[in-house]
Amino acid sequence: MALSFEIARRSASSAARRGVVRTLHGDFQTPAFMPVGTRGTVKGVLPRDLAAVGAEICLGNTYHLMLRPGSAVVARLGGLHAFMNWARPILTDSGGYQAFSMADLNTVTDDGVRFRSIIDGSEVHLTPERAIQVQNELGADIIMAFDDCPPAGEPGSADHVAAEPDREPTADPRAQRAMKRDRVSDPAEHRMRVRLANERTVRWLERCRRAHARPAEQSLFGIVQGGTDPEQRSWSAERITAIDLPGYAIGGVAVGETTEQILAVVRHTAPLLPDGKPRYLMGVGYERDLLGAVRAGVDMFDCVLPTRNGRNANAFTPTGQIRLRNASFAEDPRPIQPGCDCPACTPGPDGRVFSRGYLRHLFQSGEMLGPMLVTLHNLRHFQRFMADVRATIDTDDWSGLIGRWPVAGTGLA
Amino acid sequence: MALSFEIARRSASSAARRGVVRTLHGDFQTPAFMPVGTRGTVKGVLPRDLAAVGAEICLGNTYHLMLRPGSAVVARLGGLHAFMNWARPILTDSGGYQAFSMADLNTVTDDGVRFRSIIDGSEVHLTPERAIQVQNELGADIIMAFDDCPPAGEPGSADHVAAEPDREPTADPRAQRAMKRDRVSDPAEHRMRVRLANERTVRWLERCRRAHARPAEQSLFGIVQGGTDPEQRSWSAERITAIDLPGYAIGGVAVGETTEQILAVVRHTAPLLPDGKPRYLMGVGYERDLLGAVRAGVDMFDCVLPTRNGRNANAFTPTGQIRLRNASFAEDPRPIQPGCDCPACTPGPDGRVFSRGYLRHLFQSGEMLGPMLVTLHNLRHFQRFMADVRATIDTDDWSGLIGRWPVAGTGLA
Numbered sequence: 001m002a003l004s005f006e007i008a009r010r011s012a013s014s015a016a017r018r019g020v021v022r023t024l025h026g027d028f029q030t031p032a033f034m035p036v037g038t039r040g041t042v043k044g045v046l047p048r049d050l051a052a053v054g055a056e057i058c059l060g061n062t063y064h065l066m067l068r069p070g071s072a073v074v075a076r077l078g079g080l081h082a083f084m085n086w087a088r089p090i091l092t093d094s095g096g097y098q099a100f101s102m103a104d105l106n107t108v109t110d111d112g113v114r115f116r117s118i119i120d121g122s123e124v125h126l127t128p129e130r131a132i133q134v135q136n137e138l139g140a141d142i143i144m145a146f147d148d149c150p151p152a153g154e155p156g157s158a159d160h161v162a163a164e165p166d167r168e169p170t171a172d173p174r175a176q177r178a179m180k181r182d183r184v185s186d187p188a189e190h191r192m193r194v195r196l197a198n199e200r201t202v203r204w205l206e207r208c209r210r211a212h213a214r215p216a217e218q219s220l221f222g223i224v225q226g227g228t229d230p231e232q233r234s235w236s237a238e239r240i241t242a243i244d245l246p247g248y249a250i251g252g253v254a255v256g257e258t259t260e261q262i263l264a265v266v267r268h269t270a271p272l273l274p275d276g277k278p279r280y281l282m283g284v285g286y287e288r289d290l291l292g293a294v295r296a297g298v299d300m301f302d303c304v305l306p307t308r309n310g311r312n313a314n315a316f317t318p319t320g321q322i323r324l325r326n327a328s329f330a331e332d333p334r335p336i337q338p339g340c341d342c343p344a345c346t347p348g349p350d351g352r353v354f355s356r357g358y359l360r361h362l363f364q365s366g367e368m369l370g371p372m373l374v375t376l377h378n379l380r381h382f383q384r385f386m387a388d389v390r391a392t393i394d395t396d397d398w399s400g401l402i403g404r405w406p407v408a409g410t411g412l413a
Numbered sequence: 414m415a416l417s418f419e420i421a422r423r424s425a426s427s428a429a430r431r432g433v434v435r436t437l438h439g440d441f442q443t444p445a446f447m448p449v450g451t452r453g454t455v456k457g458v459l460p461r462d463l464a465a466v467g468a469e470i471c472l473g474n475t476y477h478l479m480l481r482p483g484s485a486v487v488a489r490l491g492g493l494h495a496f497m498n499w500a501r502p503i504l505t506d507s508g509g510y511q512a513f514s515m516a517d518l519n520t521v522t523d524d525g526v527r528f529r530s531i532i533d534g535s536e537v538h539l540t541p542e543r544a545i546q547v548q549n550e551l552g553a554d555i556i557m558a559f560d561d562c563p564p565a566g567e568p569g570s571a572d573h574v575a576a577e578p579d580r581e582p583t584a585d586p587r588a589q590r591a592m593k594r595d596r597v598s599d600p601a602e603h604r605m606r607v608r609l610a611n612e613r614t615v616r617w618l619e620r621c622r623r624a625h626a627r628p629a630e631q632s633l634f635g636i637v638q639g640g641t642d643p644e645q646r647s648w649s650a651e652r653i654t655a656i657d658l659p660g661y662a663i664g665g666v667a668v669g670e671t672t673e674q675i676l677a678v679v680r681h682t683a684p685l686l687p688d689g690k691p692r693y694l695m696g697v698g699y700e701r702d703l704l705g706a707v708r709a710g711v712d713m714f715d716c717v718l719p720t721r722n723g724r725n726a727n728a729f730t731p732t733g734q735i736r737l738r739n740a741s742f743a744e745d746p747r748p749i750q751p752g753c754d755c756p757a758c759t760p761g762p763d764g765r766v767f768s769r770g771y772l773r774h775l776f777q778s779g780e781m782l783g784p785m786l787v788t789l790h791n792l793r794h795f796q797r798f799m800a801d802v803r804a805t806i807d808t809d810d811w812s813g814l815i816g817r818w819p820v821a822g823t824g825l826a
Contacts, residue, residue: 044781069774361482368457
């Protein structure tokens with residue numbers, strides 16, 4: 001077995017569980033937050049520093065790596081672990097989400113998706129077989145099925161749209177425009193499209209499983225789709241989990257839904273997935289979304305929020321995000337968050353820290369060190385949050401947890 | 414005394430000396446190479462990592478910091494050491510070099526220089542008194558006199574022009590155009606201008622010394638000018654060193670001269686500076702330039718070559734620079750330099766390194782980690798080179814040193 005999952009403890013008052021996933025590249029504690037390393041690097045972070053802030057697994061994007069440098073090049077350089085010099089577990093997505101998010105440029109058939117490379121304009125044909133072959137060459141510990149991700153039916157809240165898409169889709173702004181234009185407003189038509197995508201996703205999962213050439217080293221996860229429709233989610237969960245795989249994911253909930261919509265889908269879907277296997281909620285999200293999903297029984301998460309927001313001078317704190325470009329911080333001598341143990345906030349031997357005033361100066365001056373430090377802080381913030389969530393699964397003191405993190409709207413109060 | 418200098422060992426076969434400079438923020442070994450932290454940060458490098466690659470002192474640019482965030486802001490945040498979270502020694506330049514390199518925008522009088530801010534277009538008046546006041550507010554251990562740096566007389570070699578200006582003058586490309594347009598081709602007129610600048614530099618040094626408000630904490634260095642004319646250099650050295658200061662610099666040799674011209678000026682000027690005080694060659698340079706100057710008796714250097722070239726994918730090695738964007742490195746599994754102990758080349762516990770193929774991918778993809786890693790490598794390269802130079806002062810085995818570094822053209826073979 002390339003992967004095993006052991007549940008160490010269950011919450012008495014919710015479906016949350018604490019455990020460990022074991023892979024050939026080491027273990028990671030669950031519930032786990034996976035930083036996103038789109039192009040074979042978590043932007044602005046050395047792998048040793050990624051490990052130091054507590055990340056035990058990270059994510060790579062098949063779409064970006066297949067276009068540049070190409071999975072064959074990565075394979076000849078020893079696979080993605082060696083390529084990016086990260087010895088711990090890695091998960092790769094299938095590339096489907098990115099291929100679909102460029103809807104005005106692609107052609108989707110039952111065979112797969114044809115689209116133009118954003119690197120050189122060449123035509124790329126991504127099929128279930130090709131998505132798995134690329135992921136076999138990349139060599140991640142967990143690989144994802146190639147799924148048909150239908151567009152969202154209803155626009156989400158402003159604050160989710162701002163963070164969308166939570167997984168990095170592409171450097172091309174056309175992608176986001178396409179996602180918006182492609183929304184289907186007629187409910188009946190939308191249901192039909194979700195159903196067709198659901199059926200195709202099941203057919204494609206079978207093809208993925210057959211194409212998977214390294215099951216002894218890499219664990220293929222299936223993805224449940226179905227949008228925000230409970231019936232479609234139930235149908236998808238039944239058909240996807242009928243195919244025996246080491247783990248399952250909930251997809252299609254990071255494309256503009258509100259916290260309430262995400263939580264409703266997750267609460268409905270998570271219990272439909274096998275209890276003894278890891279459950280992965282793709283592309284989510286804010287602390288409140290993570291907490292709600294953990295309490296519904298989800299074990300794994302990925303999101304670009306800490307890294308993308310860090311590069312944009314938005315720092316996560318226990319009381320919410322602060323915008324370090326704000327002029328009010330120009331002479332603020334405090335660190336982002338006093339008491340935080342990240343490289344940006346930890347005082348040195350001389351008691352000094354990186355002040356908010358200094359960080360603002362770095363962003364105002366376009367200096368790399370600003371994004372580097374705030375990214376490290378934000379990654380540490382999410383790892384500390386997940387560690388607290390794991391500890392709370394043991395104690396069941398959820399109200400204590402809620403007082404320590406910005407999770408208003410979780411529906412637990 | 415804010416600074417003391419102790420010479421521990423002298424080369425038997427040259428004027429080189431090994432020593433230590435002691436400041437209130439700690440010591441640094443000489444000959445020393447100072448990385449450049451223009452805007453209060455060595456671009457892309459955390460201070461802890463700057464220390465880890467061996468830097469014991471770094472440089473800040475008065476011109477940039479006075480315009481943004483302003484020296485008063487830096488002072489209110491505890492001074493430049495606290496601001497940039499660097500507990501070790503710092504040297505600041507006077508801002509004059511940058512003010513003068515924007516010659517088409519400034520007005521120079523005996524009082525000082527007027528120019529427009531590159532940040533907001535406002536008029537800035539930089540005088541000897543103001544340059545010292547700003548440096549007093551920044552609080553570096555070593556501060557530099559405000560000098561009149563005349564334009565070079567003759568264009569330098571292509572390879573020096575490519576690296577010019579070695580100290581970061583400004584983000585504005587007009588500066589380099591101005592430097593070139595401003596060259597004086599008539600020898601008599603050029604001599605006159607150098608003489609007038611020399612005389613003004615002496616008058617300004619007296620004003621700097623009178624304006625200096627923190628001599629117990631900060632050490633003011635005078636700057637010898639004089640272009641490539643030995644007589645002017647002699648005149649300047651005599652007048653500048655007649656003013657008793659903790660150290661002296663050789664300025665005006667990183668504005669386009671060839672290695673031979675730099676070496677000729679340094680060999681002529683260094684012996685004219687007091688033996689018992691640190692000698693600082695400003696803005697130089699390549700390994701061969703450093704070596705030649707060390708052998709002429711110079712103790713301190715600064716240059717943006719390791720950082721600027723690192724950001725441009727040019728990595729220094731014992732056999733010269735390699736361009737990591739070159740397609741020939743696309744599948745090269747080797748580190749930049751096998752055996753190098755920098756964070757980019759050192760194998761991890763699993764024996765892995767950052768390959769040249771991976772580094773090329775990072776640069777091709779515009780990923781921050783590429784500049785970060787190659788900058789660390791290049792900084793370590795220069796620190797390892799200087800450590801070897803210091804060791805060679807003890808052994809006098811210069812031919813051994815020459816075999817280990819790319820110093821062809823040093824004139825020692």
